[in-house]
């Protein structure tokens with residue numbers, strides 16, 4: 001049987017299409033649940049099949065809801081899609097707390113199941129138990145109450161952070177050093193003053209480029225006090241409720257509950273990891289700081305330390321002055337159309353794929369391009385991808401891979417979407433790296449979408465592993481030969497290898513500082529949840545002194561706008577954990593031949609194709625032929 005991609009609606013029909021798609025998906029899921037309750041299949045694989053089918057139906061609605069609420073040009077469609085997400089969420093939570101359903105699965109005979117089905121049964125039972133299904137009525141009711149309150153707290157915390165926009169106003173001449181286009185966009189008022197907000201497009205350049213140290217300091221204070229004091233009690237309540245939830249379902253604390261379904265495995269492994277990274281980064285940090293200090297003393301000969309509010313400015317100065325990388329010169333080589341073509345050629349060659357344009361595929365906006373994905377040499381598509389890469393009003397503001405459908409063999413094709421916000425003309429190299437990164441998620445989604453179970457499709461791996469394949473693919477956007485194959489200037493001249501070498505050196509500078517700052521954040525994320533300190537500012541100062549290269553800026557409360565305390569909770573270590581794995585995976589490739597078909601094929605088949613059907617540690621070991629290790633990361637850090 002040949003599967004067809006989902007047929008998306010035209011803009012005019014989108015609202016009724018979404019209505020119908022959501023209603024149909026939820027109704028089918030409900031009917032399958034009722035059947036399962038009324039007449040549970042005696043045969044274990046059949047029961048699992050039915051449950052996975054329920055998950056697939058709900059997943060389809062959730063995916064369309066999430067994608068179109070973030071990209072559809074029509075507001076009524078976006079709003080309807082948000083509702084669809086809420087409906088799926090509510091139903092999924094009810095199912096996981098449904099004792100009768102749990103009893104069906106707990107009674108199943110696991111003997112004779114193949115590895116993947118056994119794994120699925122185990123995961124299904126774990127989902128139920130983590131939702132508290134086997135607890136008494138009062139406990140389950142309390143868990144539901146906690147979940148609802150946590151959702152509300154998280155929303156209020158994000159809203160406070162987003163809405164607390166502060167400003168710094170100063171005479172125009174104090175903004176000297178900022179780029180010309182920024183200054184033109186911020187003309188002085190009648191009194192001769194310029195106002196900058198704490199939003200990124202203002203606060204980042206002010207802290208990075210303003211020559212006036214007092215201005216940098218004022219902006220740092222404004223930026224690092226967003227959300228304070230109103231967010232502190234919300235965070236305290238969040239940490240307390242997460243702790244209560246975890247203990248109600250049998251864990252020692254929230255971090256243990258959260259880590260139990262991740263690659264890191266246990267709560268206490270998190271501070272061990274943080275300290276291990278901090279130790280490995282100690283010397284690189286000292287080296288980076290020595291360079292930074294030398295530059296700082298050119299301006300302040302008596303200085304003994306670098307204030308946090310000066311860190312960004314002087315790191316940028318070091319990169320610009322010592323590595324000779326002019327961003328204006330670099331971007332001449334990155335024309336969007338050529339970059340997109342280069343991305344498809346590079347990843348196609350690496351993974352043995354071809355992307356066939358589907359110009360007549362229905363899309364939600366004219367900017368979107370659709371491609372069928374085939375194995376090189378074949379004509380039979382096994383996936384479809386969409387690239388939606390330019391900004392527009394009402395569209396998602398960051399860069400991410402969205403699922404349209406999870407691929408299941410014989411049932412539905414994997415379909416995924418890259419949603420980014422790149423310029424239509426020349427791109428920053430940073431954005432080229434982002435494009436490769438996000439494509440790493442997309443290719444994982446489609447290659448991992450040919451398995452038997454929806455539950456394990458695509459990027460359904462442990463959450464702290466999921467960034468590793470995408471972080472690794474970034475390396476292909478730093479290779480001089482690869483870049484030269486598509487990064488050419490107006491006259492067709494490829495980007496010079498020595499320029500790429502300087503770009504890499506500039507990018508390398510500050511790794512030690514970066515790693516230690518990240519470990520400061522990771523420590524906050526872990527210890528706030530585990531210790532639940534009564535004074536968050538005092539606890540933060542202590543952790544900053546232990547891990548960060550830069551001293552605390554008096555009067556600030558950075559934690560109050562640390563958004564990841566909402567989504568990542570105690571697991572901010574995730575980024576660095578994935579990076580350790582990414583460096584280890586990359587160590588198997590020959591830097592002189594990043595396309596070696598044997599290595600690339602092995603990586604594709606053993607790491608990406610299985611999706612979540614095995615533990616990530618086993619996928620990595622299957623590829624490397626040994627357990628994952630810290631060595632490649634440590635060598636990179638020390639380099």
Ligand SMILES: [Zn+2]
Pocket residue numbers: 437438441467470
């Ligand atoms: Zn990512």
